[in-house]
Amino acid sequence: MTEIPFSVKIWGARGTLASQSKETIGYGENTACVEVFCGDESIIFDAGTGLRSVGDKIIKDIIKGDKAGKKRKKINLFFTHCHYDHISGLPFFAPFYDPNTEVDIWSGHLTGPDKTRKMVVDYMSSPFFPVGPEVFSAKITYKDFEPRDVLRPLKGITIRTCSLNHHDECVGYRIEFDNRSICYITDTTHIVDQPDEGLIEFIHDSDLMIYDGTYTDAEFPQFWNFGHSTWEEGVRLAKAAGVKRYCIFHHRPSRDDKSLDAIGKACKKEFARSYVAREGMKIKV
Ligand SMILES: [Zn+2]
Ligand SMILES: [Zn+2]
Numbered sequence: 001m002t003e004i005p006f007s008v009k010i011w012g013a014r015g016t017l018a019s020q021s022k023e024t025i026g027y028g029e030n031t032a033c034v035e036v037f038c039g040d041e042s043i044i045f046d047a048g049t050g051l052r053s054v055g056d057k058i059i060k061d062i063i064k065g066d067k068a069g070k071k072r073k074k075i076n077l078f079f080t081h082c083h084y085d086h087i088s089g090l091p092f093f094a095p096f097y098d099p100n101t102e103v104d105i106w107s108g109h110l111t112g113p114d115k116t117r118k119m120v121v122d123y124m125s126s127p128f129f130p131v132g133p134e135v136f137s138a139k140i141t142y143k144d145f146e147p148r149d150v151l152r153p154l155k156g157i158t159i160r161t162c163s164l165n166h167h168d169e170c171v172g173y174r175i176e177f178d179n180r181s182i183c184y185i186t187d188t189t190h191i192v193d194q195p196d197e198g199l200i201e202f203i204h205d206s207d208l209m210i211y212d213g214t215y216t217d218a219e220f221p222q223f224w225n226f227g228h229s230t231w232e233e234g235v236r237l238a239k240a241a242g243v244k245r246y247c248i249f250h251h252r253p254s255r256d257d258k259s260l261d262a263i264g265k266a267c268k269k270e271f272a273r274s275y276v277a278r279e280g281m282k283i284k285v
Pocket of ligand 1: 015016032083085086187250
């Protein structure tokens with residue numbers, strides 16, 4: 001029996017700040033945004049600057065008007081958290097300006113009532129942004145959840161959630177579809193020599209883990225309180241949890257193509273089925 005396609009596309013692999021230079025262009029300039037394809041459906045995670053390109057692709061698909069294009073009119077967008085590198089693409093998402101589109105926006109990292117709607121309204125407000133979300137013509141539904149909730153946004157897709165170790169809270173996701181799973185674990189830190197047992201359990205046996213590899217172990221002592229982790233810690237977690245494929249994500253804006261190539265090579269020696277996230281890359285599981 002053939003397996004139903006299940007994959008992830010990287011639309012933005014950078015953390016912290018978009019990076020545009022000829023030294024970094026190979027891995028891409030845009031900040032955190034990934035799209036997970038589950039058969040005919042897709043789910044977007046994070047609204048970094050990479051979100052703009054996803055929106056443009058969705059509009060193109062809708063204009064085509066085929067069966068796949070029709071599916072694109074119903075969009076699910078999940079936030080890990082709302083640091084700028086995960087939200088600054090939001091107002092530039094073209095489907096928000098299409099009255100025939102429906103977008104469900106999900107978040108679980110904040111507290112209080114009406115938190116997802118409030119997050120968007122607060123982000124798009126004076127004096128930081130010229131217009132509020134009332135300019136959107138799509139049908140927007142704001143959906144709140146708590147970390148550890150199990151969500152079923154679409155038929156056949158289960159999304160497990162957990163709380164990560166990051167300033168201002170952050171949610172980790174495990175997307176389960178057709179007996180396989182993809183984990184999106186970005187913006188989390190670790191304690192040296194103390195494996196995060198809760199996270200190991202969460203990512204256990206996953207077919208792919210995308211992980212916050214902002215730093216190297218050598219850099220970590222200088223940045224231990226910035227809320228991020230190292231690509232080597234990702235390898236240790238992936239091995240401890242029996243993860244099948246590992247993708248280093250959330251690259252520092254200063255990390256040029258040459259150093260990311262070197263990290264990829266070093267990582268392959270430790271973990272054969274590993275990848276360094278690159279804008280436009282698709283990983284099938
Ligand atoms: Zn980030
Ligand atoms: Zn963050």
